Amino acid sequence: MRYISTRDNETSVSPARAIEQGLSAEGGLFVPASVPRLPDGALEELCAMNYRQRAVYVMKLFLEDYPVAELTDFVTRAYGPGGFDTPRVAPVRRLDKNTHFLELWHGPTCAFKDMALQMLPYLLTAAVRKNGEERRVCILVATSGDTGKAALEGFADVEGTRICVFYPRDGVSDIQKLQMTSQSGGNVLVCAVNGNFDDAQTTVKEIFSDPALREELSDRGWMLSSANSINWGRLLPQIVYYISAYCDLVNGQELALGDPVNFCVPTGNFGDILAGYYAKCMGLPVGKLVCASNRNDVLTDFFKTGVYDRKRDFHTTVSPSMDILVSSNLERLLYHLSGGNDRETAGYMEALKTAGEYTVSKKIKSAMDALFAAGTCSDEETKDAIRGVFTGHNYLMDTHTAVAYGVLEKYRRETGDETAAVIVSTASPFKFCAAVLEALGKTPEGAGPELIGQLEDVSGVRAPEPLKALAGKTARFTDSYDKAELPGVVRRFLK
Numbered sequence: 001m002r003y004i005s006t007r008d009n010e011t012s013v014s015p016a017r018a019i020e021q022g023l024s025a026e027g028g029l030f031v032p033a034s035v036p037r038l039p040d041g042a043l044e045e046l047c048a049m050n051y052r053q054r055a056v057y058v059m060k061l062f063l064e065d066y067p068v069a070e071l072t073d074f075v076t077r078a079y080g081p082g083g084f085d086t087p088r089v090a091p092v093r094r095l096d097k098n099t100h101f102l103e104l105w106h107g108p109t110c111a112f113k114d115m116a117l118q119m120l121p122y123l124l125t126a127a128v129r130k131n132g133e134e135r136r137v138c139i140l141v142a143t144s145g146d147t148g149k150a151a152l153e154g155f156a157d158v159e160g161t162r163i164c165v166f167y168p169r170d171g172v173s174d175i176q177k178l179q180m181t182s183q184s185g186g187n188v189l190v191c192a193v194n195g196n197f198d199d200a201q202t203t204v205k206e207i208f209s210d211p212a213l214r215e216e217l218s219d220r221g222w223m224l225s226s227a228n229s230i231n232w233g234r235l236l237p238q239i240v241y242y243i244s245a246y247c248d249l250v251n252g253q254e255l256a257l258g259d260p261v262n263f264c265v266p267t268g269n270f271g272d273i274l275a276g277y278y279a280k281c282m283g284l285p286v287g288k289l290v291c292a293s294n295r296n297d298v299l300t301d302f303f304k305t306g307v308y309d310r311k312r313d314f315h316t317t318v319s320p321s322m323d324i325l326v327s328s329n330l331e332r333l334l335y336h337l338s339g340g341n342d343r344e345t346a347g348y349m350e351a352l353k354t355a356g357e358y359t360v361s362k363k364i365k366s367a368m369d370a371l372f373a374a375g376t377c378s379d380e381e382t383k384d385a386i387r388g389v390f391t392g393h394n395y396l397m398d399t400h401t402a403v404a405y406g407v408l409e410k411y412r413r414e415t416g417d418e419t420a421a422v423i424v425s426t427a428s429p430f431k432f433c434a435a436v437l438e439a440l441g442k443t444p445e446g447a448g449p450e451l452i453g454q455l456e457d458v459s460g461v462r463a464p465e466p467l468k469a470l471a472g473k474t475a476r477f478t479d480s481y482d483k484a485e486l487p488g489v490v491r492r493f494l495k
């Protein structure tokens with residue numbers, strides 16, 4: 001199968017090339033030229049498999065140039081007991097007869113980004129080899145929190161790679177900071193940037209587009225790459241868990257094979273929910289995909305009106321990984337729903353850049369209406385949801401998952417759609433202790449990792465080991481830098 005750019009149908013690259021390149025030269029994103037269908041009988045077969053086997057099966061359909069033996073090796077390493085605390089990898093938990101949670105936070109950093117970032121290093125280093133590239137790869141990441149740690153865990157000590165993460169010095173939570181600065185591995189570097197997330201991100205983009213620096217690094221045998229969520233290698237592993245969740249529900253006799261199921265997804269950059277869309281395109285019986293936003297509700301407005309308008313205030317919320325105004329992966333959806341119209345897609349993206357908004361065609365809007373629903377949940381409602389579900393069901397949700405829960409409740413009230421629903425649970429509640437404690441009516445006593453024990457006591461739930469282990473950790477990386485110093489930091493790191 002070939003991959004083409006959302007902004008130029010003439011581009012056509014192999015899967016390995018799409019993964020190595022990340023972004024197409026004219027700025028578009030790579031999408032499969034046609035989405036493969038699950039063959040007849042595939043779901044029955046998948047039901048009989050474990051998570052890792054399902055991952056090989058699904059990824060193989062999209063990656064012709066990766067042999068099955070190679071993918072099997074990758075999933076064993078990515079989703080093995082060293083990183084994931086359950087052999088089910090992405091377990092489904094029942095809340096009531098038609099509501100379930102898909103828990104995507106059993107990996108090393110306790111957030112759903114592990115599902116993709118544990119796999120990406122293998123897909124990427126293999127892509128580089130397949131393409132005959134002899135240089136080694138250095139991953140540069142600007143992060144506002146979860147991505148940096150997940151990328152560090154994924155790439156730490158992976159042969160032929162180094163990884164350098166930049167985070168805003170005062171822009172991440174104490175737990176997130178300690179998670180990153182205590183990272184082990186001989187090939188990692190973590191730097192605080194004096195500035196905000198945009199400063200870090202802008203500087204990383206400048207480093208990527210500095211031809212002199214790239215050439216200098218290339219002469220020394222290094223190429224630069226990125227691990228952000230527009231890379232196809234990050235999206236693909238996410239399709240797997242939608243299909244796997246469906247199989248688990250069938251195996252648990254919660255559904256009969258062929259019954260539809262809705263997914264409600266806490267959304268930021270639109271990567272997670274887009275993977276659900278691809279699963280539906282492959283033939284998985286998905287009813288509605290419900291897009292859940294916090295107070296940053298640009299996507300909710302978009303799904304209601306067909307107008308994407310980023311000209312609005314940015315709000316900081318208790319679900320920070322969804323605080324986002326431009327959802328990059330939406331471009332892929334627009335491309336598919338326009339019937340593969342590259343000019344039209346490029347036009348929307350140009351309008352977004354120059355005018356700050358675009359309005360989709362009637363054709364796209366009605367396709368969106370058939371596939372998606374959307375809703376938003378305030379911080380207050382998020383905390384109410386956490387308290388309500390804990391009191392009523394003794395199940396502890398994190399703030400992002402709670403946004404999805406709140407939106408699903410509203411969706412059901414408004415539409416009367418009682419189809420079985422899976423709430424995609426994207427983080428351990430112990431990553432966001434302060435907000436979860438407040439939701440439960442408690443005053444947080446202390447800061448950062450100190451709160452983990454308090455939340456364990458209050459909830460009677462055990463925190464995941466990697467978060468508990470933070471309490472004894474000290475920072476390996478303590479330096480902070482001004483923006484202008486960062487190219488020099490990268491140079492020295494790749495000496």
Ligand SMILES: *Cc1c(COP(=O)(O)O)cnc(C)c1O
Pocket residue numbers: 111112113146229266267268269270271272273321322400426427
């Ligand atoms: C990244 C993230 C999200 C948003 O996922 P997208 O793919 O960006 O839509 C939601 N919840 C958590 C905990 C995250 O880390």
